Amino acid sequence: MTAEPTPTRPSDFIRDLVAADLAAGRHAGIVTRFPPEPNGYLHLGHVRSICLNFGIALENNGRCNLRFDDTNPVKEDVEYVEAITADIRWLIAGWADHCLGLKPQGAQPALQTVNGRADHYLAPATPGAATVEPFFASDYFDRLYAYAVELIKRGKAYVCDLSPEDTEKYRGSPELPGRDSPFRQRSVEENLDLFARMQAGEFPDGARTLRSKIDMASPNMWLRDPLLYRIRHVAHHHAGDRWCIYPLYDYAHCLSDYLEGVTHSLCSLEFIPHRALYDWILGSLDLPRPLPHQHEFAKLLPTYTLLSKRNILRLVQEGIVGGWDDPRLPTIVGLRRRGVPAAALRRFAIETGITTYNGVTDIALFEHVLRDELNRAATRRLAVLRPIRLVLTNLPAGEIIECTATNNPQDESPTTRTIALTREVFIEADDFAEVPPPKFFRLKPGGEVRLKYACIIKCDEIVKDAAGAITEIRCTAQLDTRSGQPNADKKVKGTIHWVSATQCLDAEVRLYDRLFTVPEPGAEEDFLKVLNPKSLEVVTAKLESSLATATPADRFQFERLGYFALDKDTAPGARLTFNRTITLKDTWAK
RNA sequence: UGCCUGGUGGUGUAAUGGUAGCACGAACGACUCUGACUCGUUCUGUCUAGGUUCGAAUCCUAGCCGGGCAGCCA
Numbered sequence: 001m002t003a004e005p006t007p008t009r010p011s012d013f014i015r016d017l018v019a020a021d022l023a024a025g026r027h028a029g030i031v032t033r034f035p036p037e038p039n040g041y042l043h044l045g046h047v048r049s050i051c052l053n054f055g056i057a058l059e060n061n062g063r064c065n066l067r068f069d070d071t072n073p074v075k076e077d078v079e080y081v082e083a084i085t086a087d088i089r090w091l092i093a094g095w096a097d098h099c100l101g102l103k104p105q106g107a108q109p110a111l112q113t114v115n116g117r118a119d120h121y122l123a124p125a126t127p128g129a130a131t132v133e134p135f136f137a138s139d140y141f142d143r144l145y146a147y148a149v150e151l152i153k154r155g156k157a158y159v160c161d162l163s164p165e166d167t168e169k170y171r172g173s174p175e176l177p178g179r180d181s182p183f184r185q186r187s188v189e190e191n192l193d194l195f196a197r198m199q200a201g202e203f204p205d206g207a208r209t210l211r212s213k214i215d216m217a218s219p220n221m222w223l224r225d226p227l228l229y230r231i232r233h234v235a236h237h238h239a240g241d242r243w244c245i246y247p248l249y250d251y252a253h254c255l256s257d258y259l260e261g262v263t264h265s266l267c268s269l270e271f272i273p274h275r276a277l278y279d280w281i282l283g284s285l286d287l288p289r290p291l292p293h294q295h296e297f298a299k300l301l302p303t304y305t306l307l308s309k310r311n312i313l314r315l316v317q318e319g320i321v322g323g324w325d326d327p328r329l330p331t332i333v334g335l336r337r338r339g340v341p342a343a344a345l346r347r348f349a350i351e352t353g354i355t356t357y358n359g360v361t362d363i364a365l366f367e368h369v370l371r372d373e374l375n376r377a378a379t380r381r382l383a384v385l386r387p388i389r390l391v392l393t394n395l396p397a398g399e400i401i402e403c404t405a406t407n408n409p410q411d412e413s414p415t416t417r418t419i420a421l422t423r424e425v426f427i428e429a430d431d432f433a434e435v436p437p438p439k440f441f442r443l444k445p446g447g448e449v450r451l452k453y454a455c456i457i458k459c460d461e462i463v464k465d466a467a468g469a470i471t472e473i474r475c476t477a478q479l480d481t482r483s484g485q486p487n488a489d490k491k492v493k494g495t496i497h498w499v500s501a502t503q504c505l506d507a508e509v510r511l512y513d514r515l516f517t518v519p520e521p522g523a524e525e526d527f528l529k530v531l532n533p534k535s536l537e538v539v540t541a542k543l544e545s546s547l548a549t550a551t552p553a554d555r556f557q558f559e560r561l562g563y564f565a566l567d568k569d570t571a572p573g574a575r576l577t578f579n580r581t582i583t584l585k586d587t588w589a590k
Numbered sequence: 591u592g593c594c595u596g597g598u599g600g601u602g603u604a605a606u607g608g609u610a611g612c613a614c615g616a617a618c619g620a621c622u623c624u625g626a627c628u629c630g631u632u633c634u635g636u637c638u639a640g641g642u643u644c645g646a647a648u649c650c651u652a653g654c655c656g657g658g659c660a661g662c663c664a
Contacts, residue, residue: 072663163662173660174659175591175592176660178660205662209662219594219659220594221659227661231662248664250664269596270659271664272594351613352602353602355596358595358596358658359602360601362600364601364614367614369614371627375627380624409624410627442625451623452623452624454623494623495625560624561624585625
């Protein structure tokens with residue numbers, strides 16, 4: 001008997017719970033959902049939720065609906081709908097694309113009969129359907145309205161005329177019970193009439209609300225007759241101008257889940273007190289299908305970054321970064337522009353696990369998976385960020401020595417390319433020291449070093465300008481140490497990268513670093529005071545000429561420096577612009 | 591003085607009454623035509639006190655400490 005190869009399928013308390021529900025026959029299949037509000041961009045913190053929801057769908061042959069939780073038109077915009085949809089597609093591409101739940105364009109929940117009772121259900125689009133779109137909570141406004149009428153008829157909801165200020169006063173505080181609204185005992189007929197008139201636009205914003213009738217003395221604040229509907233005389237980005245009353249999150253969310261046949265509604269820890277309300281609303285209606293259930297897990301909070309929309313917005317608005325897709329930002333668009341592969345984001349989310357404990361995750365773990373992904377995938381190239389001229393005095397000008405370079409040593413059968421060694425080359429300024437510190441393996445006066453893929457050179461002379469700055473290093477090339485030559489196996493302690501001074505490209509290279517200098521900038525009194533002044537440095541680098549054909553999809557390792565990707569600022573035919581995604585690990589303490 | 595949650599190395603997690611393990615990190619070493627990768631060694635942990643039990647991170651009691659809850663936001 002041979003052992004089964006054990007796939008590293010994640011296990012956590014939510015997956016256990018899903019498995020248990022399946023085993024108990026509570027659901028025919030698994031449906032999860034990812035419910036962003038279209039009022040900002042997705043960021044690193046969302047990745048855990050996306051990977052959890054899509055991962056569970058994937059592992060159970062289910063689906064994960066992309067649903068916009070768009071119940072607050074004053075904060076939302078179609079711009080975000082499109083950006084978020086694109087981010088999700090990119091993030092799950094090649095992994096869980098087939099689990100992405102979408103619906104036929106314009107589809108609404110359909111009436112059906114279940115066990116002799118009327119019911120509504122919105123089926124997903126069949127795979128490969130021509131015109132599809134995400135789900136929208138706002139597509140359920142008619143249904144939600146009908147459910148609200150039903151709640152009123154059952155004596156479980158009422159129209160309240162209290163002002164926002166009075167509503168707050170009547171609610172009490174966590175230590176003190178609230179008081180019943182003076183409008184709590186209105187008759188069903190009056191409630192029905194008033195609710196219809198709210199919908200008809202007879203009252204101004206804030207004049208009335210529809211509230212659930214639960215328990216104003218509940219120790220759970222979210223059970224003190226929470227609001228179901230408020231009046232907002234504004235048009236909606238998706239639903240148009242048909243409505244002037246809009247449902248609140250708690251009311252819309254559980255019912256949206258139900259209408260879509262969601263089985264497991266996964267959200268973050270702060271919604272724990274809302275769970276009782278989620279269950280109350282669904283339980284107060286006569287719904288024939290199995291009810292969805294809410295389960296909570298801890299948000300992802302990486303160090304050295306800021307995740308809240310408000311804080312990211314401030315960085316954008318104050319011009320500290322260049323926009324929502326600035327590569328220093330933890331937004332998905334920013335990360336993507338920086339060159340981070342989606343697979344690295346997924347691994348980070350999966351490897352940090354799922355728990356109910358709110359902690360911080362060392363960003364070093366992200367950097368580790370990022371380097372690991374890139375190490376496997378990136379094509380090696382030579383580039384010099386801070387060039388210094390080096391002359392091989394025993395090579396005639398104009399002579400070109402072809403050297404063979406490996407494209408990726410991590411490949412099983414690595415391919416190679418040819419690079420040109422010429423009399424004049426550039427090396428990294430850091431790789432030469434006139435007065436070397438201890439254990440300096442690189443080039444120094446009288447010292448030897450290998451030019452990677454070429455030969456060993458010896459430093460004979462330093463040329464300086466009037467100010468004493470080094471302008472040129474003069475060396476002798478030991479051509480018999482090239483690969484295939486008799487002395488190819490000669491050992492030297494250091495190997496450095498280089499590019500031909502005559503066969504190279506100029507490029508703008510943007511060197512990014514962490515945006516903040518402290519692990520938890522969000523805990524500072526003012527995070528602007530802990531900004532890393534060196535989060536971006538722009539240099540003009542010298543690249544080997546094969547990089548001329550780089551495309552945005554390529555991932556490169558500039559040897560001994562780090563991983564780089566072409567930036568979208570690169571205009572066709574113009575000078576190349578590269579972003580540094582992450583440096584190579586550097587264990588040589590400087 | 592309310593209710594809801596939660597506490598395992600520096601960090602993230604596993605162990606579901608039976609050897610406290612894994613990963614990141616850090617330190618040192620080996621290898622190296624990338625001071626990368628890889629490999630090896632080492633480092634640090636069950637919040638506290640009682641109890642149940644042959645046996646407790648796990649169950650019970652009490653305490654300590656942390657997070658959350660009073661938007662017509664989600």
